[in-house]
Amino acid sequence: MTSHTTPPPSLFDPVSIGALQCANRIVMAPLTRCRALPGSLAPHALNAEYYAQRASAGLIVSEATQVEPRGIGYMGTPGIHSDAQREGWKLVTDAVHAAGGLIVAQLWHVGAVSHPDLQPGGELPVSASNVELSGTVHTQNGRMHRVAPRALRTDEMPGIVEAFRQASRNARDAGFDGVEIHGANGYLIEQFLRDSTNLRDDDWGGSVTNRIRLALSVVDAAVDVFGRNRVGIRLSPVSNANACPSDSNPQATYGTLIEALARRRIAFLHFIEGNTGAAHFTDGFDFAGARRGFPGTCIANNKYTREMAIQAVESGAADAVAFGVPFISNPDLVRRLQLNAPLTPANTKTYYGPGPIGYTDYPTLESVQAG
Numbered sequence: 206m207t208s209h210t211t212p213p214p215s216l217f218d219p220v221s222i223g224a225l226q227c228a229n230r231i232v233m234a235p236l237t238r239c240r241a242l243p244g245s246l247a248p249h250a251l252n253a254e255y256y257a258q259r260a261s262a263g264l265i266v267s268e269a270t271q272v273e274p275r276g277i278g279y280m281g282t283p284g285i286h287s288d289a290q291r292e293g294w295k296l297v298t299d300a301v302h303a304a305g306g307l308i309v310a311q312l313w314h315v316g317a318v319s320h321p322d323l324q325p326g327g328e329l330p331v332s333a334s335n336v337e338l339s340g341t342v343h344t345q346n347g348r349m350h351r352v353a354p355r356a357l358r359t360d361e362m363p364g365i366v367e368a369f370r371q372a373s374r375n376a377r378d379a380g381f382d383g384v385e386i387h388g389a390n391g392y393l394i395e396q397f398l399r400d401s402t403n404l405r406d407d408d409w410g411g412s413v414t415n416r417i418r419l420a421l422s423v424v425d426a427a428v429d430v431f432g433r434n435r436v437g438i439r440l441s442p443v444s445n446a447n448a449c450p451s452d453s454n455p456q457a458t459y460g461t462l463i464e465a466l467a468r469r470r471i472a473f474l475h476f477i478e479g480n481t482g483a484a485h486f487t488d489g490f491d492f493a494g495a496r497r498g499f500p501g502t503c504i505a506n507n508k509y510t511r512e513m514a515i516q517a518v519e520s521g522a523a524d525a526v527a528f529g530v531p532f533i534s535n536p537d538l539v540r541r542l543q544l545n546a547p548l549t550p551a552n553t554k555t556y557y558g559p560g561p562i563g564y565t566d567y568p569t570l571e572s573v574q575a576g
């Protein structure tokens with residue numbers, strides 16, 4: 206007798222994420238490493254080598270890349286707004302593709318998570334409203350306290366959306382397989398989403414409909430360029446990353462946003478469950494309900510172990526799982542998870558640039574065993 210029940214997928218099975226045929230369900234999470242070329246902030250050969258080493262991931266989400274000069278909040282992060290940056294990213298996508306991988310660009314604007322020392326002309330960073338996020342920013346002049354940003358004028362909003370549209374074109378021309386809109390971790394899009402940081406009374410603030418307008422406009426701009434099946438978004442409904450205060454009702458705000466994204470049938474949602482890089486939890490937002498209502502792929506992230514990831518995919522709680530820190534120090538993470546081999550721990554001191562140490566010099570399992 207044959208059984209008609211399909212066995213649950215495994216973490217190591219292929220998955221389609223929109224138009225992308227991924228070899229497995231292990232995603233490399235976006236990881237800022239601050240190793241773009243000084244001056245041009247263009248990616249270069251070292252970055253191409255790093256990403257190609259990790260091309261066995263089912264999908265790589267690139268480190269966040271700023272869509273305009275004001276979108277920067279850290280020294281040495283790559284942009285995707287100039288010709289040199291586009292050409293630099295081409296080195297990266299070519300190297301990943303040559304190694305058999307897939308890579309989408311994470312499009313980013315930090316908004317208030319910056320400092321005048323990093324901004325063009327020493328201007329104030331921009332945001333939804335002039336709400337200061339506590340914390341410090343590392344600049345060429347040392348560590349500085351964040352400042353209250355300048356609220357974007359209503360007539361400047363189309364320009365922000367255009368920056369994401371042009372960045373999407375640059376990503377396409379640089380050979381990326383798609384884009385992930387960075388709607389998480391307290392950066393500009395999330396500063397508009399949350400009523401704690403968005404105090405506006407124009408069409409871009411106030412009601413949930415208005416607060417989700419920037420996220421949806423940016424997604425629509427990316428879809429215009431790439432088509433809906435190569436666009437996803439990263440969301441962190443309950444994270445307090447970058448000291449961004451919580452929304453008063455994450456369920457209503459993010460739930461309404463996700464319903465609108467479901468109607469657009471974009472390729473994927475990428476959820477950070479809990480506090481980014483800290484506690485994993487799912488209280489405060491119905492992640493399972495959001496997944497049920499979304500027709501595309503759901504990628505889960507935050508502090509997943511091998512066992513948690515296997516369980517999440519086999520139980521249907523997630524279609525794929527993204528790993529961040531484990532990919533920093535294990536270029537062959539997929540193989541190690543397959544074999545249940547030990548993982549090399551990451552050195553936090555070399556997370557952020559410059560140079561190859563703690564970047565391209567982490568060993569594969571073979572070289573560990575040989576050495």
Ligand SMILES: Cc1cc2nc3c(=O)[nH]c(=O)nc-3n(C[C@H](O)[C@H](O)[C@H](O)COP(=O)(O)O)c2cc1C
Pocket residue numbers: 234235236237238267268269311387389390439477481482483506507508509527528529530531556
């Ligand atoms: C060094 C470092 C850089 C990061 N850069 C980004 C980034 O550019 N974009 C982003 O959305 N998240 C970023 N994150 C968060 C990770 O993508 C991920 O959500 C977090 O590390 C939790 O996943 P993990 O427990 O598997 O590491 C970064 C985290 C680390 C440690």
